[in-house]
Amino acid sequence: AQSVTQLGSHVSVSEGALVLLRCNYSSSVPPYLFWYVQYPNQGLQLLLKYTSAATLVKGINGFEAEFKKSETSFHLTKPSAHMSDAAEYFCAVSGYTTGGGNKLTFGTGTQLKVEL
């Protein structure tokens, strides 16, 4: 079974400060890892994905994440927070299934607040 754990249900940063959202995964097979963002009253938007091509993955809106197998982590970072980054962020893991789809297993989410 696969799972992800997001440490910190709420994170607050100042505008311009580093954003670090933590995600640890558990998987018996090489994982595919994703970060999604959810703005209020909207669906889930893909930020970035890790699919074993490169350990440092760059996504949209200046976000990036680094896959560290030794630490089973896939933390999301952004060097300088902007007010528009305030949203809920979800880490997700999937693995290839016999049916061919890739069922996503989500973490509990981290609400990011950006303060002036």
Add this chain to the structure above:
Amino acid sequence: EPEVTQTPSHQVTQMGQEVILRCVPISNHLYFYWYRQILGQKVEFLVSFYNNEISEKSEIFDDQFSVERPDGSNFTLKIRSTKLEDSAMYFCASSERGGNQPQHFGDGTRLSIL
């Protein structure tokens, strides 16, 4: 950019009634999914669908649930006899292929059971 669209955005239904949630996946995508998010809880997988059949389903997806692709564009989730605990946000998603392809989500349908 193509997107997944879901209708209605909000559905209010009496307990015991049938409800159908509708989704139009991205046109060249082959894999379709339903997820739900109960208020304050994590997003949970319900079912995946490929080549006109269910490829995987979770333990949540019991006999009260069914999915269908009635034509070349729509993908529906039916709940036969709704319960109070079915109240949640339901998300449809699609992906171009399986494996490591990212899933693209719609904005969701908020289902409220009275």
